Amino acid sequence: MFKNAFRKYIDNFRGFRREVWILTLVTFINRAGTMVLPFLSKYLNDDLHFSYEQIGNILVCFGIGSMVGSWLGGKLSDKIGFYKIMVLSLFVSGLMFFGLQYVTSYIGLCIAVFSIMVVADMFRPAMFVSLGAYAKPENRTRALTLVRLAINLGFAAGPALGGLIIMNIGYKGLFWADGATCILAISIFWLLVKEKKKPAESKEAKALLEANRESVFKDRPFWIFLFMCVITGVLFFQLFTTIPLYHKKQFNLNELQTGLLLTLNGILIFFMEMPVVSYIERNKLNKVKVVTIGCLLMTISLFLLLINFWAGILIIMMLFMTVAEMFAFPFSNSFAMSRAPKGHEGRYMAIFTMSFSAAHILSAKIGMGVVAAYGYQMNWLFMGILGLIGTGAGYWVMRLVAEEKLKISN
Numbered sequence: 001m002f003k004n005a006f007r008k009y010i011d012n013f014r015g016f017r018r019e020v021w022i023l024t025l026v027t028f029i030n031r032a033g034t035m036v037l038p039f040l041s042k043y044l045n046d047d048l049h050f051s052y053e054q055i056g057n058i059l060v061c062f063g064i065g066s067m068v069g070s071w072l073g074g075k076l077s078d079k080i081g082f083y084k085i086m087v088l089s090l091f092v093s094g095l096m097f098f099g100l101q102y103v104t105s106y107i108g109l110c111i112a113v114f115s116i117m118v119v120a121d122m123f124r125p126a127m128f129v130s131l132g133a134y135a136k137p138e139n140r141t142r143a144l145t146l147v148r149l150a151i152n153l154g155f156a157a158g159p160a161l162g163g164l165i166i167m168n169i170g171y172k173g174l175f176w177a178d179g180a181t182c183i184l185a186i187s188i189f190w191l192l193v194k195e196k197k198k199p200a201e202s203k204e205a206k207a208l209l210e211a212n213r214e215s216v217f218k219d220r221p222f223w224i225f226l227f228m229c230v231i232t233g234v235l236f237f238q239l240f241t242t243i244p245l246y247h248k249k250q251f252n253l254n255e256l257q258t259g260l261l262l263t264l265n266g267i268l269i270f271f272m273e274m275p276v277v278s279y280i281e282r283n284k285l286n287k288v289k290v291v292t293i294g295c296l297l298m299t300i301s302l303f304l305l306l307i308n309f310w311a312g313i314l315i316i317m318m319l320f321m322t323v324a325e326m327f328a329f330p331f332s333n334s335f336a337m338s339r340a341p342k343g344h345e346g347r348y349m350a351i352f353t354m355s356f357s358a359a360h361i362l363s364a365k366i367g368m369g370v371v372a373a374y375g376y377q378m379n380w381l382f383m384g385i386l387g388l389i390g391t392g393a394g395y396w397v398m399r400l401v402a403e404e405k406l407k408i409s410n
Contacts, residue, residue: 009275013146019134020143022192023127028150030090030185039162039255041241041368042248043171044109054106056368059241061110063361065117067354073122074350077129083195085126087186093120094182101175120182121357128333128349134193140337145277145330153270163259221400222339222348224393225288225332226355228295231390232328233359234366235298235383239265239321242367243305246376251311261318268322277330287331287338288401292394294328297321299387305380 040062044055069089076085096116103112127147135143165173239262247253247261280290301320307313333352340348370379 013274015136016143016146017134017136019193020131020146022189023130023134024146024150026185026189027127027147028154029181029188030154039166039171039174039244042244042255043174045245047171048104048109050106052368052372056365056372058106058109058113059364059368060361061114062117063357063359063364065114066121066357066360069118069121070125070353070357071350072118074125074129074347074353076122077126077350078347081195082126082129082133083193085122086130087190089119089121089123089126090182090186090189093123094179094186096120097175097179097182101172121353125350125353128337128353132337140334142274142277142281144333145274148330149270149273153266157263157266160256160259160263163254163256166255219339221397221404222336224400225291225335225339225397226352228291228390228393228397229332229352229355230359230362231386231393232291232295232298232332233356234363235295235302235387235390236321236325236328237360237363238302238367238379238383241364242371242376242379245371246305247314250308250376251314253311253314261314264315265318265322265325268319269326273326273330276326280331286398287335288394288398290327290331291335292391292398294324294326294331295387295394296391297324298328299384299391300324302380302387303384306377306384308377 041055041059044050044058045052050058073085073089093116096112096119100112100116103109128144131140131143131147161177162174165177244258247258253261280287297320301317301324304313304317304320336348336352367379367383370382
């Protein structure tokens, strides 16, 4: 019985091209080395002694830089190719992480964090486009999930290693680890994967692209869906902004304990997400409905933090957040890509990626602002109510998409 279950699990990983596996390895190395983000708010508070308002503003610069980088990455991927953008982004951002540790002033950090994220987040839309080029059409959703598994496996290792580095070397060690893994990851990609040239567009394809150039701005279900994605992102990114601080202030957890809670998330994602995605794909379940359920579960996870007298609630909260993540994120990627007309994939994925950058900005600013003014309990209540609004938006998108299909069938 165990052998059959293991064989079925392994079968979920079959059928991918060599380039997809290399991209997965590169993503894992890069994500395992991304140790700065989970501890950034603690670093700014503990080592540099910034106020909550200043930390919120620095994280807003993080989010704005991410938005600008995502947009540039999408636009430049269409113009000069995803391959060059991926190599440039990770190599240069690796060097910039080395330098970030030497910036300690408030204004300097705002500028430095913004600049790093512009360069670093050019990688994300380029990576999505690369999956479209290297993965077989029938495997693209699973390829996205495979890369997400690499992200989460790295996420399982990264925070725990980050916690150990902080306790033994200090926060400075995180910047060296982050920069080195960026450069190592993209060096492997550059050495093992050759650039795939974009096929020349036919006159008909160019005409179709020109005729539909503004289609993304007229796609009403897509924009409402993005609104739900922003809310989902705001809830999820509390894991990297207010929640690590809450662990310390309310339950006196150290960095390693916070890292281990985040590691639990990554391990569960690694073992469970691909089978869950494969099951949903095989049974052709409604993608928007799955994402909406994910938003609802994420809402419940934030409401659970209102129980502030028992540390065990942090584990239960993380379990809800993990299941929510498995539902929300793989299929939000897939739905966004499915809305794009031929030739518009880069533009749609750039805007989709920007929605999570916007969530970074709002998550940091709103979360830190509410905590500073009203305390952690009010923040969890506010985030839960916001999640209910996002869930309602998801059901609205489901209705609009159903109406579209009805019109097409008639």
